[in-house]
Amino acid sequence: MTLFGAGETWYLVSNYHLLDIFIEQLNVMVIQWTAIIRFKSMRRHKEIYKTLAAAMESSNFDTSTPARLALVEYWRLRSEKYLKVIYGLGTCTLAAWFVYPLIDDVECNLMVAVRLPLDFCTPVRYPVAFLTTMVAFCYVAYYVMTNDVIMQTHLMHLLCQYAVLIDCFENIIEDSERDCKGVSRNNLIHNNDFRITYLRRLGRLVDQHKLLLKHTMDLRQTLSAPMLAQVMASGMQMCFAGFQVLMTITDSITKFLMSFLFLGYNMFQLFVLCRWCDEIKTQSTKIGDALYFSGWERGLTTIPGVRRRLLLVAMRANKPLVLTAGGLYDLSLSSFADLVKNSYTALTVLLRLRHD
Numbered sequence: 001m002t003l004f005g006a007g008e009t010w011y012l013v014s015n016y017h018l019l020d021i022f023i024e025q026l027n028v029m030v031i032q033w034t035a036i037i038r039f040k041s042m043r044r045h046k047e048i049y050k051t052l053a054a055a056m057e058s059s060n061f062d063t064s065t066p067a068r069l070a071l072v073e074y075w076r077l078r079s080e081k082y083l084k085v086i087y088g089l090g091t092c093t094l095a096a097w098f099v100y101p102l103i104d105d106v107e108c109n110l111m112v113a114v115r116l117p118l119d120f121c122t123p124v125r126y127p128v129a130f131l132t133t134m135v136a137f138c139y140v141a142y143y144v145m146t147n148d149v150i151m152q153t154h155l156m157h158l159l160c161q162y163a164v165l166i167d168c169f170e171n172i173i174e175d176s177e178r179d180c181k182g183v184s185r186n187n188l189i190h191n192n193d194f195r196i197t198y199l200r201r202l203g204r205l206v207d208q209h210k211l212l213l214k215h216t217m218d219l220r221q222t223l224s225a226p227m228l229a230q231v232m233a234s235g236m237q238m239c240f241a242g243f244q245v246l247m248t249i250t251d252s253i254t255k256f257l258m259s260f261l262f263l264g265y266n267m268f269q270l271f272v273l274c275r276w277c278d279e280i281k282t283q284s285t286k287i288g289d290a291l292y293f294s295g296w297e298r299g300l301t302t303i304p305g306v307r308r309r310l311l312l313v314a315m316r317a318n319k320p321l322v323l324t325a326g327g328l329y330d331l332s333l334s335s336f337a338d339l340v341k342n343s344y345t346a347l348t349v350l351l352r353l354r355h356d
Contacts, residue, residue, distance in 0.1 A: 031266065034233040035144040038151070038226040045222040052154050052215055055161060060208035065171070068164050075160035082156075082272060083149050089268060090145040093261035094138065100254045101130075112137045148269050154219060155276035161212050162283035168205055169290035169313075173298075176201050189299040199303055206309050209287060213316060216280065220323045227273075228326030231339065234270045238343035241266060243350050270336060277323040277331035288317035 042049055055061070056072075063069050101109040108121035111134045120129035168175070173188070176198040180191055188194045241263035248255040291313055301307040323331045 030233045030237055031144055032140050034229055035147045037229050038147050039143075041222060041226040042147075042150070045218075048218045048222055049154065052157065052219065055211070055215055056157060058208070058211065060204045060211065061161065061164065062168050062175075062204075062208075063164060065167075065175075068167055071163045071167060072160060075156055075163065079153055079156045082152060086149055086152070086269065086272070087145055089261070089265050090141065093258070093265050094141050096254060096258040096261055097137070098134075100252075100258060103254060151223075152272055152276065155273070155280065158212070158216060158219065159276060159279055159283060162280070162287070165205065165208055165212060166283070166286050166290040168208075169287065169294050172198070172201060172205065173295045173300075189302070195303050198300065199305060202306060202309055206313055209313055209316065213284075213321070216284070216321050216323075220321070224324060224326050227324075227331060228328065230270070230273075231325045231329055234266055235339050235343050235346075237266045238263065238340065239346040239350060242343070242347045246351065267340070270339075271333075274331050274333055274336040278333050281320045281322050281332065284321040285317055288314050291317065
């Protein structure tokens with residue numbers, strides 16, 4: 001993989017004076033190096049990611065009701081759906097790279113532009129060079145896609161836990177009265193077994209909320225620097241890929257599809273990350289709403305320790321958790337829209353330079 005990257009860099013430096021080739025090569029390399037930066041960050045914080053992966057196995061993660069099992073299944077299916085979309089879109093983009101070298105006018109063309117330290121335009125060397133670069137490029141491409149899927153999965157795991165916790169707070173009275181059959185709702189507050197069960201259950205939910213906030217803060221810290229690189233790279237890629245789309249639309253339909261699908265993948269991948277980060281911010285504040293509708297006004301705050309716990313959760317939920325890119329950009333749908341606008345502005349400038 002290192003040798004493959006060196007060959008791409010060599011080709012980029014050798015053709016820096018040709019704007020179209022330079023942009024095309026830089027576009028491919030940026031997404032690869034961004035994925036490497038994110039992967040190294042994950043390796044450096046592997047203990048945090050192991051903890052995040054095992055968070056749904058916590059004893060405080062309550063899925064004891066059909067409604068909560070349905071929530072878990074809903075997020076599982078949603079995660080699987082977006083996994084298929086990312087791999088499907090990425091594979092379609094990769095397929096265009098397979099086709100183009102076979103139908104262009106270059107006699108000895110490779111699947112991706114690299115400079116090799118030998119002349120490969122011979123009957124013996126060309127098949128070897130083509131297969132080698134094809135395998136290396138496919139490996140790098142699926143490496144990029146897998147990194148995107150892993151990041152999306154961690155975000156959706158957090159969203160699933162928030163959804164279940166919201167349901168637990170909203171139905172805490174119903175869950176606590178299961179062992180108090182025969183006692184009317186109006187007399188529950190005077191039942192000692194219910195008071196003990198409610199207080200114990202509330203304590204577990206508070207602990208789960210604290211743990212979920214800690215996991216979100218840990219993920220925000222580990223994502224900050226890699227996502228800053230991701231946002232900067234995506235802005236540049238949207239501009240450059242858009243330039244390629246416009247430049248190839250009349251020259252080659254295959255080249256146009258390569259550029260168009262590449263642009264679509266980059267925009268969709270960043271859109272998904274911003275969407276889930278925005279959803280985490282929304283779900284973290286919904287904890288306070290769930291607490292408000294949990295039935296605390298029925299006299300439950302008279303139980304020693306309940307008022308303090310409820311206020312603690314409400315204060316924490318009042319401040320939304322915002323995931324950022326380097327502390328400079330909020331990862332949200334509005335930020336994604338602003339990035340698209342800025343990339344379009346840069347594209348118009350680039351087109352003017354190209355025509356001049």
